[in-house]
Amino acid sequence: MNDFRTAGHAAVDLLADYLGKLPEGPVWQAMDPAARERLLTLPLPKDGRGLDELVADIGTEVLPYPMGNGHPRFFGWVNAAPAPAGVLATLAAAAMNPSSAGGDHADVHLERTVVRWIAELAGFPHPPGAGLLTSGASMATIVALGSARNRAARLLGVDVREEGVAALPPLVGYVSAETHSCVRKAAELLGLGGRNLRAVRTDAAGHLDPAALRAQVAADRAAGLHPFLAVASAGTVNTGAVDDIAAIADVCADEGLWLHVDGAYGAFGLLDPLSAHRYAGLDRADSLALDPHKWLGVPVDCGCVLVRDPAELRGSFSLVPSYLRDENAGGLGWFSEYGIEQTRPFRSLKVWATIAASGRDGIARDVAHCTAMARRLGELVDAATDLELLAPVETSITAFRYAAEGVSEELLNRVNQALPVAIQQRGRTFATGTVLDGREALRACLINPAVAEDDLAVLVEEARTVGADLLSNQA
Ligand SMILES: *Cc1c(COP(=O)(O)O)cnc(C)c1O
Helix, strand or coil: CHHHHHHHHHHHHHHHHHHHHHHHCCCCCCCCHHHHHHHHCCCCCCCCCCHHHHHHHHHHHHCCCCCCCCCCCECCCCCCCCCHHHHHHHHHHHHHCCCCCCCCCHHHHHHHHHHHHHHHHCCCCCCCCCEEEECCHHHHHHHHHHHHHHHHHHHCCCCHHHHCHHHCCCEEEEEECCCCHHHHHHHHHCCCCHHHEEEECECCCCCECHHHHHHHHHHHHHCCCEEEEEEEEECCCCCCCECCHHHHHHHHHHHCCEEEEEECCCHHHHHCCCCHHHHCCHHHCCEEEECCCCCCCCCCCCEEEEECCHHHHHHHHCCCCHHHCCCCCCCCCCHHHCCCCCCCCCCHHHHHHHHHHHHHHHHHHHHHHHHHHHHHHHHHHHHCCCEEECCCCCCCEEEEEECCCCCCHHHHHHHHHHHHHHHHHHCCCECEEEEECCEEEEEEECCCCCCCHHHHHHHHHHHHHHHHHHHHHHC
16 A cells, blocks of 8 residues: 555645646647647556556646636636545545445445535425435436426326336427526437427526416417426526526426426525525425536536435336335435436545535635626626627626627627637637527636636636637638
8 A cells, every 4th residue: 555655645746736736827728739649549558557657647648738627717618626625535435436326334324415415505405315416417307307207107197117108198398498408318318309398488588488388388288298397497508597496386386397497507506695586496396406516616527416205216216126125224225226327436525525615604605706706797798898798697607799899790700609719729718609699609607716806807808809809800
C-alpha cells in the first residue's frame, strides 16, 4: 500500500493545483492535435507501470484539456463545477467499491439518507423507499415514466410487465415543445411511441399552457385514446422557464394523469426565496426527476428520481418474489428492486459530502447567488444597445442574442448561429447556443456559485465584440 500512499499524496497535490489554477487559464481550448492523437492511439500496454507514473501521466496528458465546466466563466449547457467535497468523496467511495444494490453496509443506508435530504431540499414528500439515485435525469425519467406506464396499464386491467405493451390500448402523454428530449427517449424505450407524446401549446415565455392541456386531454379522450401522463418542466434547458406546476397538477388530478416534473436542472431553484413561488405545486407531482450533478455540483454522475408512492417503483422493477425479499432494511428491500441498475455505484457518498460541506443554508445561498447573477446578466444585456434579452430570467439561465440595430433578421440569425463557437474558441468565456422561436440565441447557464459580476462583464463584452466581428465579416 506504500505505492498507493505516495502516489495518492501526489495525486491530491496535483488535483489541488489543477482546481486552484483553473480560473487563471482559458475556460476551454481546442486540444493540441498531437496530444489528441496521443490519446486516440494509445496502444494497449503489455506491461504494467507504477501508480506514480500514472499520476504523472494524468497531469501531463489529461488535466491540461478539460471541458471547461470547472471554470467560473463557463456558462455552457447545464454542466457544473465539481464540489471539492464531492471529489474527495469519490476517491473514498471507489476505495470501498461496494455495489449499492442493497444489503447492510454503509453505502446503502447513506443512500436512503441522501435521497431523503434531496427530497427535503426540493420540498417533496418522501415516504421511505420513494426514490433512488440514478446515473442522471435521463435514467430517472425512464424509471418514473416506466412506473407511470405500469400504473396506467394496471388501471386498464393490463399487466404490462407480463403481457408487454402490445396488450395496451393507445396511451398518450403530454409535454411541451420545451420539454427535454430525455422524456421522448424514455417514451420510445418504454414502447409508448414518440408520437403519442403530444406537444401542448406554450405561452410566449415557453410555459406549457394548462388550459390547452385540459382541452387536448378532452379531445383525445373523445377520440378513444387513453391520456395517462403530463410532464411539467421545473426549469427548461433553453431558458430556465418553470411551468405553472400547480395548474398542471389540477388538470392531472381532475383527469387521473400521472404528473411527472422534470427538475433536472432547475428543481433546486426553489431554495432561492425570490424564486420559490414559481415552484408551487411541485410537491403534488407523482414523480420528480432531479440532477444533483447539476446545480448542487455533485461530481458526475448523479441523478435522482423521487416518487409519491414507493409501491409504484417496487411494483414496476422488483423481480424478487415477495417470499424471498430481504426485509432487513426496514422492509424496504434492495434498491435494485426500485430501478434498472443491479450493480449500483456508491453515489451517495459524494452527495452526502457535497451537501454536508455547504449545509442547507449554504446551498440556498449559492442557488440565490446564481439566480441573482443571472438576473444581473439580464440587466447588463438589456443595457447594451447591441444585445437583446430573449426570455425573462426565471431561474439561472439568461437567453439573449447579438442584435445590432438595423440588421435584418436573416443576418442576425447567421451571426448568432456562429457566435457561441466563436466565443468558445477565444477561451475567455463559454456559452452555448439554442433556437428560440426561430431565432438563434446564446444562452448562459449560471450554476457555479463562484461566478462574480466581473465574469458576467466578460461574457457581455465577448458577445458584443465577437458579434460585431462576425457581422462585419458577414456583411
Ligand atoms: C440535463 C437535463 C436532463 C437530462 O439529464 P441527464 O442527467 O443529462 O441525463 C433532462 N432535463 C433537463 C431539464 C435537463 O437539464
